[in-house]
Amino acid sequence: MDWLSDRARDRVEGILLAKTGCGGFDGGCLAFARALQRHAGGEVVVLTRRDKDLADHAALLWNGLVADLDGPLPWQAFRERFEWNERVRIGGLRPWQSGDLPDAPCPPDLVSQLAAILRDEAPQLAAADSPGFADRPPEDRAVALRAFAGLADAQRGVPEILATVVGANPGLHRATGIFTWLAEHVGDLTHRMSEPSCEKWNFGHEFVGPKVHRALDILRNPASGAREIAGNLESNHRYARERGRFDGGFSDWMSGFREGVAAYAAAHAELTVWNEAQYHAREAAVALGELRYGDLRTHLERLEGPLLAGPATWTSWAGSFMIGADRELVAWCPASRTVAREPEEDPVPSS
Known part of the structure; x- marks a missing residue:
């Protein structure tokens, strides 16, 4: 997936550090998630600790993937990456709630600046108009x-x-x-x-x-x-x-x-x-x-x-869908469908 270039990431982290003294993983996660939501759509979510329902990190649930500054992955792979990089144990995922991550600075002007960078540097991530x-x-x-x-x-x-x-x-x-x-x-x-x-x-x-x-x-x-x-x-x-x-x-x-x-x-x-x-x-x-x-x-x-x-x-x-000019639903087709190939794990026992 075409995610953020090195230049885009440097610009995002530069603004975060200049405005808050935080990076994308030590306080700036919520501001980045909200900016990405404004640009790409999706829902802001939080990773919670295993021993309690306490928010540890903000991310964006987007097109079935979980994304932060390191990029989007399916939930399990995202959790494993975050646990490895941050040396923490994560229990689950849930929507962001008021009161989560109270020490993560997220002023509206910062979110607007970050969203502007994303519009400039990552137009391919822009959300299509798709109401619920x-x-x-x-x-x-x-x-x-x-x-x-x-x-x-x-x-x-x-x-x-x-x-x-x-x-x-x-x-x-x-x-x-x-x-x-x-x-x-x-x-x-x-x-x-x-x-x-x-x-x-x-x-x-x-x-x-x-x-x-x-x-x-x-x-x-x-x-x-x-x-x-x-x-x-x-x-x-x-x-x-x-x-x-x-x-x-x-x-x-x-x-x-x-x-x-x-x-x-x-x-x-x-x-x-x-x-x-x-x-x-x-x-x-x-x-x-x-x-x-x-x-x-x-x-x-x-x-x-x-x-x-x-x-x-x-x-x-x-529940999402698209209606065509003929007032019929448009079948969903990805940019690149999974191509059938030989079995990856043949079920024949080796013995």
Whole structure:
């Protein structure tokens, strides 16, 4: 991502030091976060300490990433970077509240000066005009909700059936265990974010959050993830042979598994999504089916930060949409879509 140049960063830190005697990480974080919000949009958030809900650092939640002077990252990577650089332990992320960081100077004139530097040095970060869902005209919201409901219905068709009905996709279910849990619940994310009642339920915040957090717990645990999936595939093959339900070798078993997950990925790839949040949910399912566990984790982490920041932040992002001149929703497409490639972690056991 094209972030701040060295020149831009030097100008920001120079103003902070001249006006407050602070840098971007020892008191100037709040002023910079607010200036970045004024220029790029997003929401000011704070990192809290692990032992209490005490704010330790301000940042900006922006396009699903958490950003400070060092640049934007998904929440988990941002926390790890901050903990390493500052030698602290961070517990969570939440929206900034009045009274947070009382010793961080943030006079309006300083914020204005910093925002002017960002406009001058980083025009690529400027926010597009994108009002929240509730601020859009009722007729626009109705158009969006119809399109969202179409996505929810489409996900409940072939993609859902391939994940949950064994007879419809026996190859995928050769893994069982955590893989079938991931297939069902990662695939369900787009439905929960867009179902007909999504506006009432903050675009699925309370349903999507637990699924994303559990999936990331699985993927971040060295004892689970690809290693456990591989073990399940091997033991299920052995069990099927012992019971006379399968007479082929393990390579044949794996061929059927790969065919099943490829069908699951292809079905999810056909879903049309309407905003960035829905895109990351869909691409997480595609990455799972293509056995790209690293990409799966990346897409889920893009959802993690806004979920942790709370329903209001999540709703603003997951409820965003764009209407075209024909009064129809414009499908969301990133500048560079994740390109399918060979699996990063082949689920075949090494032994």
